Amino acid sequence: MSAPLLSTHGLVARYGDFQALYGVDIEVAAGEIVALIGANGAGKSTLLKSVMGLLPVAPDMVRLDGRPVGGSQPYRMVSAGVAIVPEGRRLFAGMSVEDNLRVAVDHAARAEGGGWTLDKVFGLFPMLREKRSTPVQSLSGGQQQMVAIGRALLNQPRLLLCDEISLGLAPKVVREIYQSIPSISQAGTAIILVEQDVGLAQSASDRLYCMLEGRVTLTGRSSETSRDAIGAAYFGASHAVA
């Protein structure tokens, strides 16, 4: 039996004295789209940060191709084939769209991911081609999100982590951005979608995990999971939606 692309094993993470994750186990297979849903503070972003090496975790808690990688420096995770679209986009202010993307090209993963090129990213988000020389801070929120996604793709990831990519964007722009997800997946990249919008997460993913207070409370195939089950897992059993 081959190891999953990414797995976490009893993942525990804390910010100082505050414990944010209590033994989280998830698995992502190659090419799969997995949604991670849950209320604010459930630990979704913390999970992604722990995987990327932004929080100290034990090596065995995060495995990539079965190999322990927990607590590796972020740039090592990138070269091992994991890229992230960070919450709040975190573009390099003062640099052009193209230079933002080129930083990722310069530091792409060793193993080939989806074979992304600047041209392919411009094909995915045509608007960026016209804006390639524009400083990123003068783009709209949606365009900035496209740059952030393009930047992560140019790291040639086998696994793409998307942290709240719909946050603060108009519904029309969110649809536009989510339309890119299938093409990214078809290029062979596995995706973890952290998403507040449960309906959106469910329709865009193959499988989902629901988190509550630092624990996984529900997991299943997205198409087969009922809204009631999600409601119970999302708010805790005692608050189940009728």
Next chain:
Amino acid sequence: MQWLDGLIQGILLGGLYAQYALGMALMFGVMRIVNITHGDLMVLLALIGISAAASFTLGPWTTLAILVLIGAFIGYALQRVILNRVVGADPLPSLIATFGLSIALQNAMLQIWSADTRSLPGGEITQASFQIGAMFVGVLPVIVLVTATVLTGGLDAALRFTRFGRALRAAAADVEAAALTGVNPKTVYAASTAIAVAILGFAAVFQSMRATVAPADGPFQLIYAFEAVIIGGMGSIWGAFLGAMVLGISQSIGFRIDPGFGILAGHLVFLIVLAVRPQGILGKG
């Protein structure tokens, strides 16, 4: 004629100041690290160069090559051992750490080299000059200016167009996001400080060929470098070059108004720029 001469001498002096300022533009302007040892490192390199040249009878250009290498090594070690520990959004820790190091360096240099002023024998080139109309222009200052211009152009192009330059600008904009895009910020910063101090190797040779150096000179060069970067605009490499020119010309014209007024004139122009255009000549916003 006197003023034209002042202008030309000022531009030539600015060439030397530009060599102090370039490393500062990289560290303070781009990386936002306050390195108080900047001037002391220049003096240290100059003293090492003078001693090495005397002990092994090296020519000035051999000395230059050696000092650039030593400077790169010192810069790399400085960033790796000290500055990478204190780097962050807050400039205060780097300021305090390097302030302490600056005092230690000055005293160590005083111990080794005494308080004597020294200079690097440059041979005939330090005396050579050519005539334009009624004015004499030294060959060495022209070499200094040309070198400064080439260094500025090279550094600016490296920041704009190379993998290293993009990684450094990315890390300076958002160090965590840069790491999440595959950049190893500590390596990039160490390379950057290595370049900054290597450029001081040029300044060290030219300063000690044109004039003299003594262990306590560092703070003056530090101030000129800070002023040039701020006059030119934070984050702009050519801005630092222009700032150095403004400083050189102000001092040179000031000297011609009154020999005691030169240095002060430079500082006054700095204050005027700070009041009128705080973002600097090429600074944005």
